[in-house]
Amino acid sequence: MDMIADILTGFVAQMQKPTLAFLIGGMVLAACGSKLEIPEPVYKFIVFLLLMKVGLGAGISVREANLFELAVPAVAAAMVGIAIVLFGGQTLARLRGVTQMDAMATAGLFGAVSASTLAAGMAMLDEEGIAYEGFIGALYPFMDIAALVTAIVLARLSAERKAAAQISTQPGGAAVLAGGGGHGAGNAQMVRGILVDTFRSAAISALLLGLALGILARPDSVYESFYDILFRGLLSILMLIMGMEAWSRLSELRRVAHAYVAYGLLAPLVHGALGFAAGLLVHQMTGFSGGGVVLLAVMAASSSDISGPPTLRGALPEANPSAYVGTSTGLGTPVAILSIPLWIVLADMLIGV
Template identity: 75%
Template structure:
């Protein structure tokens, strides 16, 4: 009973923080049918500024970081991305009423990272005085790219197998191939194309640019005078937008199987536990901080709201956006953000903050 009270007190105190309160405020505005609107160009501008800030901060920290201390969490992030997609293809993609392609696209989005959720978690830890490694932002691409590539490759291979089976039934084989054959070449070209498209996406591009500038340039003055002071204010506006977007996306889930509702509500918690567990491994191997473990759990619990949807639309056009975007933005993102206090409490219980 004491543990439940402890969790409840932690969650209540976090809900009163600007990050979560603005998210809930946005959902309330949308639920009440408010005409309040922030133009899409402003939203994109805010996202780019936030990602540049995260990238710059991570890059400046990487300059002085121990490469071993960075390498272990980076591997953990990539493993988490692949594991989440693999779990989704074994669960959601096999449920009745869920097409395999829709399930894989959804698993890909849930395996990738929400930059806004990560930024929200960093702001909450800063407000609570919980320390974490400055290079955390550099872990974003490892999990994001690993998840998106895994989901799209599995999706395309499944489509090729289905096509091959269909043509075999009619007596003609046009797809696939043995080791070293055309099927293998097609898959390698597919992976290369996905990597290029993902790296060129606005979110990853902004993050990697900030990372590179932080490592190879000296942006400390502009970071401290411009990006850092604006961070929390811009984040509150972004949370407001995300709350309104999440509520509007809920209507899209009516068009698809109820399995997506269950997945959207439970997957962030399961994925967060995967990230938390891998973070604990890094903690014991390299002294990865409790704050770092929390943020790795948050990244795993989050679902991509920027780089993922356009990647899936381009690489898996057969998949239904109402399924993967609706379950991700409509349910996954709010659950991931609202679960941040849970990871804080768990880290305090297991590691101590």
């Protein structure tokens, strides 16, 4: 009972923090029918600055980081992203009303990383005075790209197999399949195209730019005098936007299978637990900090709200955006952010932070 009481007490305390308060405030405004709107260019600019802050901070830390200490959590992050897609895609595809394409798109979005959720996790750890590795931001693209590529490749291969099966049932189909020996080269080309598109996406581009500048240049002064100072204020505005967006997306879920509702509510907790377990393993191997374990869980629990949707729209046009975007933004993101206190309390109990 004491453990449950500690978790509940910590959770309630975190609800009063600015990050979660602004998220809930945005949801309340939208629920009340408020006409408040944040212009799209302002939203994109805020996201860009936040990603640059995360990338610069990670790059500055990577300069002095031990390569082994960085490589192990990076591999763990990629493996967690892939595991989420494999598990989530297979689980969703078995549920009534969910197509294989929509299942993989949704799993890919949940396997990828939300920049806003990661930023929220960092802000909450900073408020609590909990230390974490400065290179944590560098783990973002490992999990994000691994998940998106896995989801898109598996969805495309499944679609090709389905199309090939249909052709084989038609007169002359066997001859068509017999001449299709270039599938291996075609799949390799498709994977290369996905990687290129993912690296060119706005979110990954901004993050990698900040990472490169932090490693190769000396942006410490502008980082401390501009990006770091603005971080919390900009994050509060982003949380307000995310809250309003989350509420508006809930209506889209009425048009798709109820399975997505269950997935959106439960997946962030399951995925976060997977990321937390991976973080504990890295902690045992390298001395990974308790704050780092929390943020790995936060990244795993999150679902992409920036790089994922446009990447999936371009690579999987057959998938239903109301299903994967609605599930992610309407349910996955708020649940992931609201679960951050859980990972903090667990890390404190198991590791001490």
